[in-house]
Amino acid sequence: MSVLSAKRKRAIALLSLTSIILITLDLQGSASTSVLRGTFGAYFRPIEGVARVVTRPISNAWYGITHYNDVTEENNLLREKIAQQEGAAVAAAASVRLSQELLALNGLPTLAGINSVSAQVIGDSPSNFSQTVEINQGSDSGIKVGMPVMNAAGLVGKITKTFTRRSIVMLITDPEYALSVKVINNPKESPNVIDDPEAAATSTSSTSTTTTVPTTQATSNIPGFTPGATTIPLNTINVTVSIPSLAPTLTVPVSGALPVRETGMLEGRGPTRVPIVRFIDSAQRFGTILPGAPIVTSGGSLSLAPPDIVVGTVTKVSDRLGTAGPILEINLVADLTNLSFVRILLYQPITERVTP
Numbered sequence: 001m002s003v004l005s006a007k008r009k010r011a012i013a014l015l016s017l018t019s020i021i022l023i024t025l026d027l028q029g030s031a032s033t034s035v036l037r038g039t040f041g042a043y044f045r046p047i048e049g050v051a052r053v054v055t056r057p058i059s060n061a062w063y064g065i066t067h068y069n070d071v072t073e074e075n076n077l078l079r080e081k082i083a084q085q086e087g088a089a090v091a092a093a094a095s096v097r098l099s100q101e102l103l104a105l106n107g108l109p110t111l112a113g114i115n116s117v118s119a120q121v122i123g124d125s126p127s128n129f130s131q132t133v134e135i136n137q138g139s140d141s142g143i144k145v146g147m148p149v150m151n152a153a154g155l156v157g158k159i160t161k162t163f164t165r166r167s168i169v170m171l172i173t174d175p176e177y178a179l180s181v182k183v184i185n186n187p188k189e190s191p192n193v194i195d196d197p198e199a200a201a202t203s204t205s206s207t208s209t210t211t212t213v214p215t216t217q218a219t220s221n222i223p224g225f226t227p228g229a230t231t232i233p234l235n236t237i238n239v240t241v242s243i244p245s246l247a248p249t250l251t252v253p254v255s256g257a258l259p260v261r262e263t264g265m266l267e268g269r270g271p272t273r274v275p276i277v278r279f280i281d282s283a284q285r286f287g288t289i290l291p292g293a294p295i296v297t298s299g300g301s302l303s304l305a306p307p308d309i310v311v312g313t314v315t316k317v318s319d320r321l322g323t324a325g326p327i328l329e330i331n332l333v334a335d336l337t338n339l340s341f342v343r344i345l346l347y348q349p350i351t352e353r354v355t356p
Contacts, residue, residue: 111306115346117141121339122166128271131174133157133339138165141344146304146352148345154310154333155179155297156342158352167344171336172275172311177268181277181311182298183328185262185289263298266311266330274315275332280325289317295330304349 064071119141123134137143139162149156149169157177161168170177264277277295293314299307316329 111308111345114306117143117344117346118341119167119344120341126171126173126271126336131171131177131268131271132160133169133171135167135169135342135344136165137344138163138167140164142346143167143344144348144352146348148305148309148347149342150309150345151334151339151342153335154312155305156334156336156339158304159344169342171268172266172332172334173268173271173336175268175270177266179266179305179311180298180300180303181264181266181295182307183262183264183277183280183289183314184294184296264325264328266295275312275330277314277328277330278325280328289314289326289328291315291317295328301350304352306345306347 117137119135119137121133122136126133135149143159143162145159145162147159149158155172157169157171157174159167160170172179262280264280266275266277268275280289291314295311295313297303297305297307297309297311299305310333312330312332314328315331318327318329320326
């Protein structure tokens, strides 16, 4: 018994010493320990993968049991957010539809009245050297140089080259791309409340009414009967009526509380830097630009795109000294790194038309 105990002690001491030596060599970055670790890893990695696959359902079930309330609360929160997004999307679509109907009623051009051609993005994705993509529609479909290109989210770029059945699209992020845009701002100002100065508080009027009935002499046709005189005494009725005063108030929104639009120039800066907007007038009426303000195309005869196409939102405002307006950094609504299908508006600006 003592012999076995001595052997066990020696084995434990030998294993401990070996472990200490291996740990020391590993900390020193020994090549032999690296090779040994790689060999053991190569042999035991499949076993580790199989064990992970076998134990994953058990660990997931245990996590679901221990965190059931948290998972349920998170699912309810996600459902609520989805419902809010769906409601916002429906409201936005209704607003756009009403705006288009109002413009059409007044005989003004709308985006819905411009014909378009759908196309699929083919070829290579945009790279650091070329911020362009190729589409499978060309001059046979009526596409010309300068026509704006957009997807379901917003503006993507413009046509720069056309062929018979394909075209080249320059993206907004290209340094050579420039576009006139509008910044829609909502300055926070309290509305004016106009009170009626002539209106008083609650007024009470007392009305005194006097009713007088004269004495009447009654007659009778019955022989031998003489009726007496009937006299009704004078009655005075005092009536007190309380009439509450109506002091109307009129709420008039000030002109600065309405959305204000200011034009600027959007410039691309390459794939690694977000586009910016310059030449924003720092007018007092325009107010302070806050992150989240929408950016849309301004339109006009010299613009590259029709008005009111969504471009993006303001993410950062950099103020400059002097009278120069701020520089706005823009977060594009269109994901230019994952383009599959686009829509080309058959709208060619005057500046892009080639004279024969």
